[in-house]
Amino acid sequence: MFIEKIEKTLERIRRDDPKIGAFIEVYEAEAKERAKKLDERLRAGRKLGKLGGKIFSIKNNIAIKGKKMTCGSKMLEQYVAPYSATVVERIEAEDGIIIGSTNLDEFACGSDNTKSAFFKTLNPLDHEYVPGGSSGGSAASVAADFAEISLGSDTGGSIRAPASFCGVCSIKPTYGLVSRYGLGDLAMSFDQIGPIAKNTADLQSTLGVITGRDEKDQTTTVEKDWQKDEIGDKKIKIAVAEEFLEGLDPKIADLFEELRQKLTEAGHRIDKVSIPSLKYAIPIYYLAVFAEFSSAMQKYDGLRYGNVGEVEELVESVAKIRGEKFTSEVKRRIMLGTFITTKEYQDAWYGKTLKARAKLRSDINSVLSLYDVLLGPTMSSLPWKIGQKNENPLEMYLADILTVPANLAGIPAGSVPYGKIGKFRPGFQIQAARFKDQKVLKLMRTIEELDSK
Amino acid sequence: MKTIIGLEIHVQLNTDSKLFCECPVDYGHQEPNTNICPICAGQIGAKPQSINKKALENGLRIAKILVCKEVLNQDIYFQRKHYFYPDLPSGYQRTSKPIATEGKLGNIGIWEVHLEEDPGRYELRKGIVDYNRSGIPLAEIVTAPDLRSPLEAKEFLERLERYLRYFDLISNEVGNMRVDANISLEGGKRVEIKNINSFSNVEDALNFEIKRQITQIEQGIEIVQETRHFDENSGITIRMRKKETADDYRYVPDPDILPIVIDERLLRESQATIEELxxxxxxxxxxxxxxxxxxxxxxxxxxxxxxxxxxxxxxxxxxxxxxxxxxxxxxxxxxxxxxxxxxxxxxxxxxxxxxxxxxxxxxxxxxxxxxxxxxxxxxxxxxxxxxxxxxxxxxxxxKNANKEEIRKICEDAIRENEKSVADYKSGKEKALFFIVGKIMQKTKGAADAKEIEALLKSKITEKDNQEKIKK
Incomplete structure (x- = not known):
C-alpha cells in the first residue's frame, strides 16, 4: 500500500527534518492524495506507470505548478510557479509521488548548501558536517530516507558533490538529454537536471522517464541509441587522469587505489592518462558561469519579483532590491559576470574563456574516444564542518575542481559511493563521451556490486 | 550644410504566433496580459522554443526585396541585449546577428536585416505593463546614412511600407513600424532620435533636429553625440542621454537558442513568392x-x-x-x-x-x-x-426587371410632391433632387439616380405639355 509508505515517510520527515533541514516545503496532503489514488488504481486491477509509487523530492529551483519556487533566495520567497517543469510533468505522468521541495544554495550558487538564504541543511550522516551542494537538500532527503529519488540540478557538480558527501548515487546526464524547461537558470550552457538515489537502478528508471526531446527546450536533442548497452559483457576500458589525483585527501587516495585494484582483478583495463588542460578547468568554468549567471539574474529588477516597497525610479529599484535580497555570493558572481561581459573587457575575458572551454572539451573528448570512461574521485576531500569554508570564496570554488570538467564538456558524469571513511562513504566519479550515459551507469553498477561484497 | 540621415526600422512581421512561443500575436484588441505564457512573460525557468519559421521566412523575403546578400550556410546566433526596463520581462532582448547584409531600396543602401523580439508595452504614467506584445517577431532594417533630407526619409519609409504591405510581410497592428533616426550635419556628431512611431513624425523630428543643430552651431555650441526622444505634442526633440553614459548592452550569445542556419533550400522556398516588385x-x-x-x-x-x-x-x-x-x-x-x-x-x-x-x-x-x-x-x-x-x-x-414599376413610382411621386414640382418649374433645380431622393428611398437603390432624374424631367415636361394642350 502506497499510502502506508507515504505515511511512514511523512512521519520520518516530521521527526528528523526539523534538524536536517532538507525540505523547503513538504506536500503532505498532495502526496497522500496521490498515494491513495495509486492504491485505488491497483485495487481496480490497473497498471501503474514506470515510476509507480516511487517517492520523489524536487530541488526547489525546479517549477511545480502552484508551488513556491524559491531557488533558495529571498528574492523569490513569495514566488509561486505558474507552470510545471517538463521533468515534473513526466514524473507525474509515470505515477511518481512528489513529497516536497528541497533546500539549495541560493540560485544553486554554492558547493556545500550553507548558502541557502533560508536555513542550512545538515549532513544526515553527521549533523556537524555539510551535505555538499548545491543540491544538498536533495541528497540529504535521499540519505535520510525522506525520498527514494530526488531531482537536483548540476552546473558544475551540484548533484555529484552532495551525493558524494551524503553517500548516495547520482548522475548528471549528457547536456541536452534532459529538458531544462522549468529549471531556474544558473548558467544555461552548463545546467542539467539529474537524479539522486540510493541505487543505480532508481537512477536508470528515472532517466528512462525524464530524458528525451522537449519542444520547450530547444537544446534537447534526439539521440535514439543512448539507452543501448554498448559494453555488454565486455570488459570496460577505463582511463584515470593523473590530474584527478593531485591534492587528494590521502584516505580517499587509499580507497581509490583499493577500488582500482579490485577493478583490475575483475579484468577491466585501467590506464593512467594525462589531460594537462584540466588545470585550467576552475578559472574557465567560473568565468563562463559568471557571465551566463549575470545574464540570467538580469530579470530581477524589483518590478516583478520581490517586494521592494516605495521607490522613486527604476535604477533605484534595481539597486535596492538587489542589495537587499541577494546574498554576497550571488552579488559577487553577478558583478564578476557583468565585468567580463562589458564591451571593454569582453574580448579579453569572455572571448578567451570560450576558446579555452573549446580546447578543454576537445582534450577530454580525445581521451574518451580511446576509452569507455574516465574514473576518479568525485570530491578531493571528505565533507567539511559547517562554516569551515565560509571565509574564502576561492577555497570553495576549488572544491569543484573534479566535477566542473563534465559540465564544461557537456558529457555525462555519475558519482557512486565506495568503501567507508568514518561515517562517510565517499563517491567516485565516472565520465563518458556525450550520450554515452549508459557506459557511466555500467561502471557505476559494477562498483556498486564491488562495494556490496 | 549637407544633412546625413540613416534609419533603423523595426518592422512587426506578419506571423500567427510569437517568435519563441505559440502565443497569438494579436495585442491591440486584447485585454492586457492575456496573450502570454511563461515563455514570453519571462517566467523563471522558461526557455525559448525554436524560432518561428514564418518569421524567419518573412525576414528572408524582406532581404530579397531589399536586394541583400543573405548570410548563407553559417551559424547565426541570437544574442542577449541587456538593459533594465519594465517592458522587458527577462531584462534582455533577444536579437539575432544579421540574416542579410549589403542591400538597397532605390538608391538608399541597406546595411543589414536581423530578427529580434518586441518588448511588452509600458505606460509610464499609469505604471502599467502589458506583455501581450512581448515576443512578437520583429525585423530590424538598418539603412546606410544615404538619406539627405527629412522628406526623403519619409518617402523612403512610405515606399518600404508599400513594399512590405504588398507582399503581406508586416503585421496589421498600430505601431507595426517604429523608427530610430540618426542624423548629423556634415562634419558634426551624430544624434539618434529613438522610437518614432509614424512617418510624418520622422519627418517632423528630423526637421526640428536640423533647425536645432544649425542654431547651436551658429551660437558656437558644439553638437554632442547623444540620444534624443521626439515629443509628438510639442514637436521637439528632448535629450535622453549622452553617449558617454550610454548603455553597454553586454551582448552575449543566448545559450538557450540554437543558431539559425540559412541554406539554399530555405532561401528558395521562402523567396519564391517575391518576384516583381x-x-x-x-x-x-x-x-x-x-x-x-x-x-x-x-x-x-x-x-x-x-x-x-x-x-x-x-x-x-x-x-x-x-x-x-x-x-x-x-x-x-x-x-x-x-x-x-x-x-x-x-x-x-x-x-x-x-x-x-x-x-x-x-x-x-x-x-x-x-x-x-x-x-x-x-x-x-x-x-x-x-x-x-x-x-x-x-x-x-x-434595372430592366422593374422599369415599368419605376415609371409608375415616378408618376406617383410627381403627383404626391406638387410643391416641389412647382418649385422646379419655377427654376429651382434642387427641388427635383428632393423627389429623386424620395424615389431612391422607395426603390431601395435599385434605380439609377441619373435615370430617375431624366425620367422625372421628361415626365414633368410631358405633363406640362398635356396640360397646355388641354387649355
Missing amino acids: PDQRTQRLAEKYGIESSDARVMVIEREFADIFEEISKTKQIQPQKLANWMRGPLRKQLNYRSKKTSESGLRIDEIRELYEMFEKGEISDSAADQILISLLDGESTTQTRKIRQIAEERGLL
Missing part, C-alpha cells in the same frame, strides 16, 4: 493596360488587388481604365471602410468580375452594385462562389 508592377500595369499611373499605383496597394485587376482586364469588352476607376472607387472604399485586406475579404475574382460586368453593362445601378458588395463583404462567409445575378434578382436590384 510593386513599383515595377505599377509601371507595367500602366503601360500594358493603358491606365493612369496613379490608378496603377492604387491597384498595386495589395498584391491580390492587382491580381484581380489583371485577371478581370483579360476579359473581352472590359476597358481596363473603367475597371480601374471602379476598383479604385467603390471597391476600395468598401474594403478600406472595413480595414480589410483583399485576401481576407472573402471576395472571389469571379464574383467581382460578374458584379463589375453587370454594373458596366448597366444592368444594375452603382448603388445596387454597392449594396451587393456590402452584402458579400458582411454576409456569412462561404466556400462557394456566389452568383451575383441571383443575388440581384432576389433583392430586386435588376
